[in-house]
Amino acid sequence: MELRESPRSPAGVKQLFWFFGIATTVKLLLIPAYHSTDLEVHRHWLAIAHSLPLSQWYYDETSEWTLDYPPFFAYFERFLSIFANLIDPRIVHLHHGLNYKADSAIYFQRISVIISDLFLLYGVHISTRNLASLKRYLVWVFVIWSPGLLIVDHLHFQYNGFLFGWLLLSISFIAQGRDLMGGFLFAVLLCFKHLFAVAAPVYFVYLLRHYCRGGLVRGFARLSVLGAVVVAVFAAAYGPFVYYGQIQQVIRRMFPFGRGLCHAYWAPNFWVFYIMLDKGIAFLLRKFGFNIPAPVASFTGGLVGDASPFAVLPQITPMTTFIMVLLALSPCLFKTWRDPRPRLIARSVAYAYTCGFLFGWHVHEKASLHISIPLALVAVESLEDAKHFFLLSVVSCYSLFPLLFEAQEYPIKVLLLLLHTILMWFCFCTLFPKNSKGSSRTSAVEQWFKLGWVAKSYLLGVVVVEIWGQFLHPYLLGDKLPFLPLMLISMYCAIGILYSWIWQLKRIIMLS
């Protein structure tokens, strides 16, 4: 029996705020914790947006942290800088503010992230308001108490929660059949952070086939409306820069392809296997007496330049990765073209981000959140989804561990993952209980929530990898091979993400 409350019941909103409040208090407690250079990056953007005229935003080179997000995000920083200036003018000073680490700056920025998470709250509220109450609680737990978001936003420092609010909102509007609104919100999201553009093909195909249907005339009219909306959004964002004739500069800043295939810490994606294969073949060939020159740029050194980092295998260019992402995406696009259905949009979007994550250029490990947050919406739909989400969510959170490398935060990240895993486990056990009455129609198939031995041993492997990296490696090998623990983490998580990719692909094709 599914208990349904009226969509906007005050009790539901109150409970949502309760979940959010608990998360907020933890976020407040974490304010003095470690933060990455992203804090300084965003502070400098505040300063750029506050002290410089619009025409110089994308030209400024006062700091190495140049503005490389789309204009809406810059406007957002401009908006924040009004308050920052009231609190401490030095935060927004272009020169005196450089590397400004006073409490006022840290508190202001941390609290601005916490407050902007209200948007995530709204997105979650809209996207779960038609669910049964137990399922709704589960989604809240997965999104609002997401350990990954907490690590990336409130420890490492970024504004993802706020952006995921837009994404969830857009997905839920499309799922409710309000295509134009969903498309509009996605266009806005793209002008906040262009990393979300990986899902643009899915949106494009879906809107084209679902929204612009119903005959040639009506379809064309709708296409024009949609196009007008998108153009209007992009004009609002990029218009001023087109006016100043700076659009090329803006694009150049937003897409710095010179950064290399992999980030300093390899995101757990397909290219990890490619690099390992390259190294393995080179090693074998050297054993057999071939003279293989060591690559000029090394991946393990951290810095990656333009020189080919591969010894044997062919060089990978941004174009190659682009084509591979599109190829991986094509089954999903084809399916969407054939049968655009509102209920599948969350899956398709998550799948698109999975493809982008696996095959993309210079992917950051933080991008795994793009997969796990939209999938949280569908995790409660069926038992298989729940099992998959459980695995993916653990892997995605674990792959974020290297972001927090200092001893002080170690217990925090471990406890966060542990709490999330246990909560998820009990939540799913409750949703799919052992003695469920609904299982009578397929009594032969086990209907309650439990993991197979492969999944269990894979998750146990996470513990082994972590213990190796943290304790055994320093103890046994000392300072030798310092990159090995990180490499192991990304290899191990890459297996999980690859599995998740194949699973999602299968699911999308099978669901009809």
Added chain:
Amino acid sequence: MKKKGEMKKVKKVKGKVHDGEHDDPWWSLVQNGIKPSFLCISIFALLVRVAVGLHPYSGANTPPKFGDYEAQRHWMEITLNLQPKDWYRNSSVNDLSYWGLDYPPLTAYQSYIHGVFLKTFDPDSVALFTSGGYESYIGKLLMRWTVLSSDVLVFFPASLYFVFVYSIRLGTGRNSDVAWHISMVLLNPCLILIDHGHFQYNCISLGLTMAAIAAVLSQKDLVASVLYCLALNHKQMSAYFAPAFFSYLLGKCLKNKNPLVDLAKLGLMVIGTFAVVWWPYLQSKEAALTVISRLAPFERGIYEDYVANFWCTSSVLVKWKKLYTTQSSRIFSLTATLLTCLPSMVQQVLVPSRKGFLYALLNSSFSFYLFSYQVHEKSILLPLLPLALLALEERRSLLWLTHFAMFSMLPLLHRDKLILPYMAIYTLFILVYFAPDGPGARCNGSKTLDHSPKKTRRGMEFISFIAFHPFVMGFLGLCSLILHVIYLTMHPPNRYPFLFEAVIMLICFSQFVLFTLYFNSKQWMLSKHVTSQDKQKLI
């Protein structure tokens, strides 16, 4: 046999899941029994403790005396490098005027163990002489982890033990109530702030006390007396609970067939535990006396700072410190404490009962807080423990007194720069208290006295009328809220630099006294109607 009976009861409690609870967020967890919810809540409580530990500790970067953090570190340094007989003695290697060890031997042993831990990872932090005022990133981390590990090893298991026993013996049988109860015990904001923010090891002595209380509730009196003696030997402040333990156990022995035999058994247990803990100091009378004199620092005066107890509050009118010598004020405070403890002690000796015992703990610790000698703001933690244990009985009092306990520690925490965690963790407590469909959210005005019989006494009625009158509560709540803002944002007038502290103290004192009266009368009301039931239960 007993164990089997208990197991059955546990299963019964687990089995009682009401269908109507589907809408309850707790439900998804508690549906699987108490253990999963305890697991989740304790991991969350641990996370909160780690997060509070990120903030500064008392006396950070304030030479030459620093604060409690330095005291604990210094004790580790002393116990690690000196022989036990030198720990409490002033000597060329142990300057007692600089944070000399003034807690009982169990604290010293605990410091020794933690000192060994620190030495393996950061030898500089506990080096003799050179480590005075040692502060570093890794040093702070290691010290924080010693508190965390003590919490996990002592306080968490003790609270699990207690809540299990309570839910079987006195509980309502609803799983969501049990989950709520656990979180009220584990997420007590005052304890977390003092232990993991300010820096102390209250979790050990309070955890041992709680385990002793649980043992009492499950009829294991000998175990209880050993555990309580250990608590007493970790922190002499645990003596706040002594009247309750003493009178309950005495009352129970007197009810038995051979009171003398039972008393002798208990006495032997107590003496044995003390003998083991004090072994290094029992070689000579002089050594034992040195330690004892360290434990009773009478020279510090009858009260310290601005603690919301009787002596400090009344010193606005009567200058106790100037008028009377240490000797006479010691006698005053002893008499006052004993006199105020007496009613609850008498009740327990006459009619020992489990619930009455919990109230007696509350009453005796409040009496000690209000009237005993040399009370510190932090001592409010002791009355808060039995109050948290009675959370399901005293829902509104728990919320109200936690509020004023936090408020009374505001000046202390402000000095430690712990205002952000103060606000965050206080909000967290309120949120957890009002968890959707939890016992806290369900309680309303009419339900506060739901367990009291119909024919309440006049005095009782009057006290609870004042204590829970919506107007009084609203007014005081508003006052304390405004005072929070004033205290944090404004400077006091130059003539009265401690004006705000004094006002805070007055408000908190008034509430503590009022609720002490209320709890005392409630304990006496209990004996009126519980007697017959409890007699059966006891036998």
